[in-house]
Amino acid sequence: MKKYSIQIANLFYLVQSEDDSVFFAPEPGYEHFLTENQKSNVVVKVQCGTPDISDFEKVFDVPEDASGQKLWTIYKKNEIYCIVCKQQNIYGREIQAFFDSTFCKWNLFIRNERQEKLIIDPLAYPLGPIIMLYATQMHDGIVLHASGVEYKNKGLVFCGFSGKGKTTISNIFARAGATLINDDRLIIRKIDNRFKVFNTPMHYPDKPKEMTPNSIFIIEHSSEHKFKPLTGISAVANISAMCIQHHFASVLLSNQLQTITELEKNILAGKLGFSPDKSIICFIEKLFK
Amino acid sequence: MSSIYRKKYEYVLKASGNEYILVPITKNIAEMNAIYTLNETGTAIWEMIDGINSVDDIAHHLHEIYDVDYTKALEDVELFLKKMNALLEKI
Numbered sequence: 001m002k003k004y005s006i007q008i009a010n011l012f013y014l015v016q017s018e019d020d021s022v023f024f025a026p027e028p029g030y031e032h033f034l035t036e037n038q039k040s041n042v043v044v045k046v047q048c049g050t051p052d053i054s055d056f057e058k059v060f061d062v063p064e065d066a067s068g069q070k071l072w073t074i075y076k077k078n079e080i081y082c083i084v085c086k087q088q089n090i091y092g093r094e095i096q097a098f099f100d101s102t103f104c105k106w107n108l109f110i111r112n113e114r115q116e117k118l119i120i121d122p123l124a125y126p127l128g129p130i131i132m133l134y135a136t137q138m139h140d141g142i143v144l145h146a147s148g149v150e151y152k153n154k155g156l157v158f159c160g161f162s163g164k165g166k167t168t169i170s171n172i173f174a175r176a177g178a179t180l181i182n183d184d185r186l187i188i189r190k191i192d193n194r195f196k197v198f199n200t201p202m203h204y205p206d207k208p209k210e211m212t213p214n215s216i217f218i219i220e221h222s223s224e225h226k227f228k229p230l231t232g233i234s235a236v237a238n239i240s241a242m243c244i245q246h247h248f249a250s251v252l253l254s255n256q257l258q259t260i261t262e263l264e265k266n267i268l269a270g271k272l273g274f275s276p277d278k279s280i281i282c283f284i285e286k287l288f289k
Numbered sequence: 290m291s292s293i294y295r296k297k298y299e300y301v302l303k304a305s306g307n308e309y310i311l312v313p314i315t316k317n318i319a320e321m322n323a324i325y326t327l328n329e330t331g332t333a334i335w336e337m338i339d340g341i342n343s344v345d346d347i348a349h350h351l352h353e354i355y356d357v358d359y360t361k362a363l364e365d366v367e368l369f370l371k372k373m374n375a376l377l378e379k380i
Contacts, residue, residue, distance in 0.1 A: 060316050233308040237324045240310065247314045250301050257303040257310060 001025075006123070007035040007208070009187040009198035011135055014040035015122060019047040021112055027121045029201040030128075033208055042104045042135045046122050048112035051096055053082050060248035072126050074248055085126055097127055103134035103252070125203075132187075132200065133244055137252045141189035142259050143244040148186045148197050148211065151178035151281070154288060155197055155211040157186060158272075159242035160219045168276050169219060176281055181209045185244070188213060188263060195263055214288070215268040218242060222273030225283040230271065235264040238271070293380045294370060295340035302332070311335065313376050325373065330355065334369045340380055344370070 001024045003016040012035065015024060024046075026034065056075035064070055072085035083097040098107045108122050123131065133143050146159040147170035156173065160166050167183045174180045182199035189196055199209045218230075218238050230238055239260050247253065268287065274280045299314040309332045311325040327335060330351065337347045344366055351362035370377065 233305045233310060233326050236303075236305055237310055237326050240312070240324050247312070248316050250299060250314055253301040253312050253314065254303070257301065257312065261303065261305055 005035050005037060005040070006030055006033045006201075007037060008033055008132055008200055009136060009141060009189050009210075010191055010196070011041045011139055011141075011189075012037060012039040013042040013044065013123075013131070013135070014038075015044045015046065017046040021048050021115050021118055022046050022110070023117065023119045025119050025121060027124055027201075027203075028205045029203050030121070030123060031205050033201050041139065042106070042131065044106040044108060044122060044131065046108045046110065046120075048115065048118070049109040050094070050111050051082075051098075051109055053077070053084070053096065056082055060246055072130070074246075083127065083130065095122070095127060097131075099134070101251070103138045103249075106131060123201075128201070129244075130246075133246070134252060136187050136189065137245075137255050139189065140191070140255070140259055141187055142239075142256055142263075143200070144186050144188065144239075144242050145184070145244060146186045146216075146242065147183040148181035148199075148213075149173040149178040150181065150211040151176070152285075154215070155213040156284065157188070157197060157213055157216045158219045159216060159239070161242075165219050165221050165274065165276065169274060169280065172276065172278055172280060176278060179209070179211070181211055182206070188259075190259060190262060195266060213263075213267055215270075215284075216263075217270060217272035217284075219272045219274060222275060224273070224275060225280055226273040227283075227287060228271045230269045231264070235269040236260050239264060239269065291343035291345035293340060293343050294338050294377045295380055296338055297376055297378050300376075302327075302335075323375075325376075330365060331369055334366055335373070338377065 004024055006013045053075055056077040059076045060074035062071055072083055075082045079101045081099050085095055094111045096109045136143050144159055145161055146157050147166035148157045149170050151173050158166050158169050170180055170183045185200050187198045187200055195213055197211050197213045216239055301312045303310045307329055309327045311327055334347055348363040348366045352359045
């Protein structure tokens, strides 16, 4: 296909190409997020080529991965940014992804000197999650390292880095009948003055889900259940630390802080230590009484 | 001669009630979770760190604006500089 649309957290992404060599095949994780809706908050145009960015300045870097390669780097010239990355699903080819200060208009160039036919998903890792992150931050939203469940009409968000227990605690609730929104990454957006939690495309197929957040817990394993509420600046700082974020553009950070400042006024937030057994369900239920 | 400091990075400063969150734009994914909270005094000190005002200048400013003893003001400034050391550089 030459054009398709996806919907994530009520934002619409239009992906298209007029290049004769480029065809699209979205990865399985995006399958249930495809939409016929022609709205577009974000436009991603794809073509072959290798524009010269030798006069761009490097503005953001990631550490090397296990193989010693940097997966992506961000450059900038005037008000135009360029992410240079390699994507596994395009046989390790380099992509240059240009975007402007709206963070929602993208032009992707794929190295293809031999003009071979390319059947690709331009939203595969790492570029897809990056495009989604910036679009979310520009539309009253944040992306969290978090799991989320809806249990007895309460939207529970559990934040934590890898190994802190996001999957463990969400599985405890799921076994008790909760709806699992996702166990690793969530978007929270303010839409029509109300906050909503959404799942995002993962490496496996999953249907779009959403819930209203009632609480954000910053979790860690503990020998006993304990809860320390957080409010105001402390809540904002702690939730901010759990966000996926790239510190190179002040507008993205500023938007993120604004969203969190408003969010924390509407929810129960706090640090939750838990031991991995189902008594945590009762413990959390009592917090709402 | 009193030392002069400047900020190493651009930053975002967000008010929440009487306090502020400061997030440095370090351009480095390893430091993406570095977040600082400042009270009103800390914010006043931060905003005076500009590569021109010396430590003494900042302490005098606090002494005048907040009507605090100069020695105490100087202590506060030096404590602040120590706390925010990672974001500042001495000229």
